[in-house]
Amino acid sequence: MLGDKLEGTLHEVEKATLTSEGEIVKQTVKGVLTVNNPSSEDRIYDIDVMLDQADATDIGGDHVSVDELEAGSNYSMKYKVTGKRMLILRERLDTNPARSQENSLSVAPSEDGGPIALELEVENTAHVGINGVVVTRQLPDEISFENTGNAALEGNELTWTVGDLAAGEKQVLSIEGKIMVSGTKAIDAGVASATYTSDATLSNLNFRELDAFSRGFSYMHVQEDERPDNWICRTTFENRSSFAVDLVKLQVRMKGSDDLLFDIGDVPQDVKPHGKWESEERTVMALSKPDFTTNLAYTILPRASRSTEGSLSLQPKKFQVVEADLEKTYSTSGLRSFRAQQVGACLTLTNNGSADINLMRITDDIPGLFEAPDVSKITIKVNGKEIDSEQIKAEINAGITLEKNNRSPDGDGFTLTITVGARGPVGLKPGKSMTVEYELNAPGPTEHENITVSAPARTEFSAERYGPVCTRDSSVVPSINIIHNRRKFGAGKMTQKIGGKGRHEVLIMFNNEGDTGLKDVTLKDVIPENFEIKDWIVRGNGNKRDDCEMTSEAGDGGTHLAWHIPLVGKGEEIMISFDITGPGAIDGELGNIFHGVHFGDEDESEIESLPETVEDAEETKEEVVEEATEETSESEEESTDDTTEEEAENKVSWREDVLLRVMDAAGIDEKHRDDFVIHAANFDLDDNGYLKKAELEAAAKAWNENSTDEDSEEADEAAEDEEASENAEAEEEATEEVAEEATEEDAAEESSDESSSDEKACPICAVMCPKDATTCSVCSFAFI
Known part of the structure; x- marks a missing residue:
């Protein structure tokens, strides 16, 4: 039909965030009701909009009234929709598709990568069809697909063009690929989203009626017949607007009569713009020109439309990385042969990934050096807290499992298998550690030269019950050496x-x-x-x-x-x-x-921690005697008279009987003993802290010469310097003579003092040794 129409539109827009199972997390549906006057020249008025299925909206009723709209203008009203859905998007990611019980989002680092399954599903839950369904999904760099089925992969974006979905229809895309993980941080899995359109409203809101008036009117055409008092009548409706008009009702009565002359209802033919409609002629009888009353009802033809557009996105997900480090240590690295010993074993599992570790299995080699441990005494702590024994399952089996080379010749050993998390998740958080401690008893390892026994361990762990399993060998492997050492002192x-x-x-x-x-x-x-x-x-x-x-x-x-x-x-x-x-x-x-x-x-370390050793003390002392020079004599001369007896005695030692004999032979009175000791301390030429007989005699000779010098000084002060010089020369010669003949005089002293005895005294420590001994039994001095 030509002509303008009264335009009414209902348009709704959905934006929603869903879980991977398709449940609504957040949804907003906004609608707009619009009435438009498309005419460029005619005004419309008394506009009525009658609606159906408005319950899901906040419009507040089923009738909307608009007074008038000028040419080319429109009226709009916004509303909101709640509790309605058209399209559902679902996604299933699984990093361990071999086990279909539950989907997993944990992943273990691996050089070869691991499998991953992706399943996308769309479902039309409306009672009308929806059109143009397109699903897109961003993929991280770690995921790759060789076969994408009905989807197209461009770069890191997967696009699945579904098309139209009939009411209640469901479509599924299933593909499998590979995921490669090298780090330990969580990986963004990407987001799936879908868009769609529909020729219906999501809320089911619809127009029941849409009408308005414009320039239209009716009139009667009356002509007197050839016979008097007979009138030929015809009614006419004229549309003087640019709209196409639907003539709904036209009733004509003569004044004073209840009878309808014309009763026209809903004319099948719409009245064109600037057109008219005429009825059939009818003859009425009247004595004078008849008067008529008219009841006219018409409406501008409507043009109504409904539409919906929607965009859905799923909540973002992360792949959690399962990674850990296992260390195994023993409390010692060596066992003494043929002795029963206790050794503490400790395994430490540290969570280095981003996922909680909730289930683990440990395989631990126990070498044949040890007896089987008591599994009831194993202590396991998570985050420093001992876990419930019901969470632990421990078994001992004969023979080791992991070590192939460094095995113990004392026996086949044992394999300790521990499962942690038997009743529920362990909850080992990232960065935290679990420790396993137990005692081992070595009954008495036999001696085996150059044998090292290793005791590795292995762990298998996962974050989810049906998730991928990560396997790691212990980064620190303890080894045991058999030490065949014996004490002797x-x-x-x-x-x-x-x-x-x-x-x-x-x-x-x-x-x-x-x-x-x-x-x-x-x-x-x-x-x-x-x-x-x-x-x-x-x-x-x-x-x-x-x-x-x-x-x-x-x-x-x-x-x-x-x-x-x-x-x-x-x-x-x-x-x-x-x-x-x-x-x-x-x-x-x-x-x-x-x-x-x-x-x-x-x-056990066998590492020298003491100061570096020196040459044998006696050898050093003998070298000092042989290398004594004039500097020793000069330093002795510089000794002052203020040196106390206590300082001298702390500096050197001597045999008291030898001292007294030397003083008696030199004519030195015993009342001068203490002074002579102070004087003799400067004659320890070999600097060994002990005054031998030769050194005491040299001191006595110098003592007497000094006494003579003092007498001369009192008699003749002028000759003092000359005498002092001569005495110094004499003392120097005596000192040199003593240094050269020290060994001979020592032997002579021992021979003269002990000729009647079967023992001889050590010149260093003065211990009495057998006469034929070559070394001192205490200080190891070598007799010459």
């Missing part, structure tokens, strides 16, 4: 009297001759009552040890002393020396009693 003590009343020097020796160092060594001694200890020093291989402590306490027989040494290295000789003072002398046999040593574990 020597120990002794010597007490000797030194210058001064009641003064004694004590030497305690401990020599570690075993295969390893010894930890926590304690050397003990007892000094008599009323004696007190002065300075003490601990040397290891001749070097001072600063890491030692001494304790003392009163006890039976005197004061009990104990020196605590943290470590005595392999081959290290410990020498403790100290002075004691008290009333009287100490019996020789009693003073040489060794009061014992106690030591702890062997040093």
Whole structure:
């Protein structure tokens, strides 16, 4: 039909976010009702819009009225829709499609990648068809598909053009590919979305009526017949607008009569723009020109339309990476042969991925060195908290499983299998650790040279019950070496009297001759009552040890002393020396009693932690004697008269009987003993802290010469410088003579003093040794 129409439209737009199962998370449906006057010249008025199925909207009724619309104008009203759906989009992602019980979104890093299944589904839930359904999905770089079925893949976007869906129809796209993961961070899985259109409203809202008026009217055409008082009548409707008009009703009566002359209803032919409609002629009788009343009803022809467009998107997902590191450690790396020992085993599983680890299985090799552990005493902690025993399933089987090379010759060993998460998720969070601890008993490993026994472990774990399983071997594998070391040591003590009343020097020796160092060594001694200890020093291989402590306490027989040494290295000789003072002398046999040593574990590291050892002390001292020069004599001359007796005695030691004999032979009165000791301390030419007979005689010669010089100085001051020079030269010559003949004089001294004895004294420590001994039994001095 030509002409303008009264236009009415209903348009709705849906935007929704759904879960992967298609449930609504968020939905908005907005509609617009529009009435439009398309005419360029005619106004319309008394516009009525009658609606059906408005219950799902917020319009508030089924009638909308508009007074008028000028040419070319329109009226619109917005509304909202709730509780209605047309299209459902669903998605199923599965990283372990081999197990169909549940879908999984966890993934394990792998060089070859893992499988992934993608399934997209669209369903029309409306009572009308929908058109132009298109599903698109963004894919991460980690996912690839070789066969996409009915979909097209361009770049990282998968497009599935579904087309039209009839009412209640469902379509599914299923494809499988590969997912490659190298890192440990969660991966964005991408988002699936769909768009559609429909020629109906999502709310089911529809027009029931749509009408309006424009320029249209009716009139009567009356003509008198040839016979008087007979009138020929015809009614006419004229449409003077640009609209096509539907003549709905035209009724004509004569005034004063209830009878209808014309009763025209819903004319089949619409009245064209600027057209008219005429009825058939009818003859009425009237004495005068008849009057008529008219009832006219018409409406502009409507043009109504409904439409919907929608866009759906699914909630974004992430692939959670399942990754962990397994470490296994033993409390020791070595076992002593033929000894029963306890070893602590600890396995630590650290979650390095982005997914919770909820189920794990550990396979642990227990070498044949050990007995089977007691599984009831295994302790497992997650995040520092011990887990319920019902969550643990542990089994012991004969024979090891993992290690192929470094096996124990003592037996086949065992395999410990532990399942954690038997009753429910473990919940090991990313960054947290699980520890498995148990004790192993080694009954007595046999000696096997150059054999190392390894004890690897393996774990299989997953985030989901039916998810992919990640397998990792322990990054730290403990190994056990069999140590065939034996302890061997020597120990002794010597007490000797030194210058001064009641003064004694004590030497305690401990020599570690075993295969390893010894930890926590304690050397003990007892000094008599009323004696007190002065300075003490601990040397290891001749070097001072600063890491030692001494304790003392009163006890039976005197004061009990104990020196605590943290470590005595392999081959290290410990020498403790100290002075004691008290009333009287100490019996020789009693003073040489060794009061014992106690030591702890062997040093398994076998790493020398002590200061570097030096040459044998005696060899060094002999070299000093041979290399003594004039500098020694000059330094002795520089000694001042202010040196105290105590300083001299602390500096050197001597045999008191030898000292007195030398003084008597040189004519030195015993009342000058203390002064002579201070003087003689400067004649320790070999700097070994002990004054031999030759050194004492040189000191006595110098003493007498100095005394003569002092007398001359009183007699003649002028000759003092000359005499002092001569005396200095004489003293220098005597010193050189002593240095050159020190060894001969030592031998002569020992021979003259002890010719009637079967023993000889060590010049270093003064211990009496057999006459035919070649080395001192205490300080290892070599007799020449």
